[in-house]
Amino acid sequence: MRFCPTCSNSENDARFYGNYCEACMGKKVLVKLDDSVKASICGKCGRIKGSGFFHKADEKGFETVLNERFRGYRVKVLGYSGLEVSAEFTADTGSGEIVVDKEVRLELSKVTCERCYRKSCGYYEAVMQLRGSAERIRRYEDKICRKAQRDEEFVTKVEENDGGIDIYLSSKKVASAILSEMGIKPIRSYTLSGLKNGRKIYKNTYAIHLW
Ligand SMILES: [Zn+2]
Ligand SMILES: [Zn+2]
Structure with a gap:
């Protein structure tokens, strides 16, 4: 019988991921996730960008930015209010996938996207x-x-x-x-x-x- 080294939960009481119970593995995943991520916003058209292309600043756009910024996780946006995005992160623990919820803040820096730059020229x-x-x-x-x-x-x-x-x-x-x-x-x-x-x-x- 395995016991979680952090909380002493036994295999009978919880699902295990490797040596840890689900709750403790969830916490281990959560502490690795940053509270905020940097992204760019075009001051003219309001579209946002992580590391790829510019996207509309809507749920789908936020989701793309978060997936670009949190490599190694699958991110699904559950909702957002202003720049606070609540999302579901799926991480591969090596012994099964675990899902955790987290609020992430977008830190936006203003730029001009290529489309707006071209338009202005x-x-x-x-x-x-x-x-x-x-x-x-x-x-x-x-x-x-x-x-x-x-x-x-x-x-x-x-x-x-x-x-x-x-x-x-x-x-x-x-x-x-x-x-x-x-x-x-x-x-x-x-x-x-x-x-x-x-x-x-x-x-x-x-x-x-x-x-
Ligand atoms: Zn535990
Ligand atoms: Zn633009």
Whole structure:
């Protein structure tokens, strides 16, 4: 019969993880967890980041940040109030997984994320030139702006031009996604915009006729 060296509980009274009873193993796991973790917040868009990408500051975003900061644990957020996050930590003790609950405080430092930085510099990779019926142009403009937002990209600017509008987009990827989603076949053209690591970088222009 095993007895827990910390509290003398016997194997008959509690589940054991190695030499320790469940309660004592839980305490051992808890003391190793930090009370607070550092993360970054973008001062412009309010998204947060641990060690990876920026995420919305919601339950899912907090969960991603905590999983990045608490390596070796599986973290599930149970709720949060301001920057106090209550979470469930699953740890592998070597003799089975144990789950403990803990409140963790996020210590945020303000930064500017790359997306907001690019936005403030007027960065764009693709231009969609919409021409044709004013009503259809408005409808497509709307769809394009919504899609850009959904994909965490942005519309740099919209210019009235030549009886239509030019929509400047932050990424070619979102431009292609929009085109295939809408089933549009544009006339493509490419403008050399610079060099990156010796490779030529092009901005894509898509002429779209909506009659
Ligand atoms: Zn014990
Ligand atoms: Zn931002």
